[in-house]
Amino acid sequence: MKTRLLKDTEEDIRIAAKIIEQGGLVAFPTETVYGLGANAMDADAVRKIYEAKGRPADNPTIVHIAEREELGQVTFLVTEDMKTLMDRFWPGPMTMIVPRGEYIPYVTTGNLETVGVRMPENEVARELIRRSGCPIAAPSANLSGKPSPTTAQHVIDDLDGRIDAVIQSGPCRIGIESTVIDMTGKIPMILRPGYITKKDFEEALGQEILLDPTLNRKPREGEDFHPKAPGMKYRHYAPRAEMIIFKGDRIRVEAAIDQERAEREALGQKVFVIDFDEDRETVAAHEIFAMLRQADREGADVILAAALPQRGVGFSVMNRMLKSAGFNVREV
Numbered sequence: 001m002k003t004r005l006l007k008d009t010e011e012d013i014r015i016a017a018k019i020i021e022q023g024g025l026v027a028f029p030t031e032t033v034y035g036l037g038a039n040a041m042d043a044d045a046v047r048k049i050y051e052a053k054g055r056p057a058d059n060p061t062i063v064h065i066a067e068r069e070e071l072g073q074v075t076f077l078v079t080e081d082m083k084t085l086m087d088r089f090w091p092g093p094m095t096m097i098v099p100r101g102e103y104i105p106y107v108t109t110g111n112l113e114t115v116g117v118r119m120p121e122n123e124v125a126r127e128l129i130r131r132s133g134c135p136i137a138a139p140s141a142n143l144s145g146k147p148s149p150t151t152a153q154h155v156i157d158d159l160d161g162r163i164d165a166v167i168q169s170g171p172c173r174i175g176i177e178s179t180v181i182d183m184t185g186k187i188p189m190i191l192r193p194g195y196i197t198k199k200d201f202e203e204a205l206g207q208e209i210l211l212d213p214t215l216n217r218k219p220r221e222g223e224d225f226h227p228k229a230p231g232m233k234y235r236h237y238a239p240r241a242e243m244i245i246f247k248g249d250r251i252r253v254e255a256a257i258d259q260e261r262a263e264r265e266a267l268g269q270k271v272f273v274i275d276f277d278e279d280r281e282t283v284a285a286h287e288i289f290a291m292l293r294q295a296d297r298e299g300a301d302v303i304l305a306a307a308l309p310q311r312g313v314g315f316s317v318m319n320r321m322l323k324s325a326g327f328n329v330r331e332v
Contacts, residue, residue, distance in 0.1 A: 017131035027141035035138030060110030066129035175286035193316035243325035272300035
């Protein structure tokens with residue numbers, strides 16, 4: 001397969017929409033990461049996403065819509081709390097888990113009776129959905145398990161020759177995937193942290209919001225589950241290199257990284273360091289996946305990373321870093 005490289009022009013978005021209509025795959029930009037899209041109501045088309053990515057069949061996709069009115073194509077239930085969150089956070093980086101509508105095939109939901117749905121902020125993404133005439137199922141446009149793509153080049157690096165087209169646009173504004181909030185229980189629960197935080201949801205709804213208890217901890221031996229949201233598997237966002245996260249007092253962390261770097265380099269290893277300022281969580285969110293991919297490009301043998309405070313967006317970035325490292329954390 002030859003992958004077409006399209007621009008984010010009206011003409012090329014029309015070409016991309018035609019590919020979606022015909023059951024093909026198109027990678028497209030959003031404000032979070034690049035998505036790999038197919039007609040969410042076409043089971044055969046969605047299966048192509050799983051094949052192109054090498055994605056496990058129980059890892060659900062997220063259905064993208066362009067307008068709120070299209071939610072009725074995805075689910076049969078819209079509660080007042082859902083409407084409140086849509087008013088506050090759509091279009092934007094929020095995915096709601098809702099009951100699956102009858103027109104959404106099980107391959108799209110990972111064989112679940114629930115489905116994740118969001119309305120992206122990015123206008124290229126929304127115009128593609130409008131012109132395609134259908135909701136678009138789209139996980140991140142990368143090979144399964146690798147760091148998510150935040151530029152068109154990242155997509156090309158992973159999926160060139162595997163998909164029909166890539167819409168080349170600018171770097172993603174946010175850089176980590178959407179916050180996933182489960183709206184099917186009595187109390188809303190965050191299943192995947194993102195740019196929209198627990199505090200943001202609590203302020204919008206005027207009530208406490210739960211965090212999935214499995215977040216940001218190493219899975220227990222023998223623990224197994226069927227995720228309602230993408231990115232909840234154990235080893236995810238993984239670079240090729242070994243990765244160690246150093247956690248503790250900032251000065252001690254920096255000293256430990258310097259020592260480890262010197263020891264590794266003395267052994268002839270190539271070291272890549274990730275050390276964000278603690279008060280710049282949004283910068284870390286924007287850059288983390290790009291830095292992991294840079295480490296791969298440079299042939300790093302080991303990545304040494306300083307932990308971020310687990311608050312606000314920092315909690316969400318640490319979720320990605322912990323999974324990237326396979327929970328290889330060194331307390332100092």
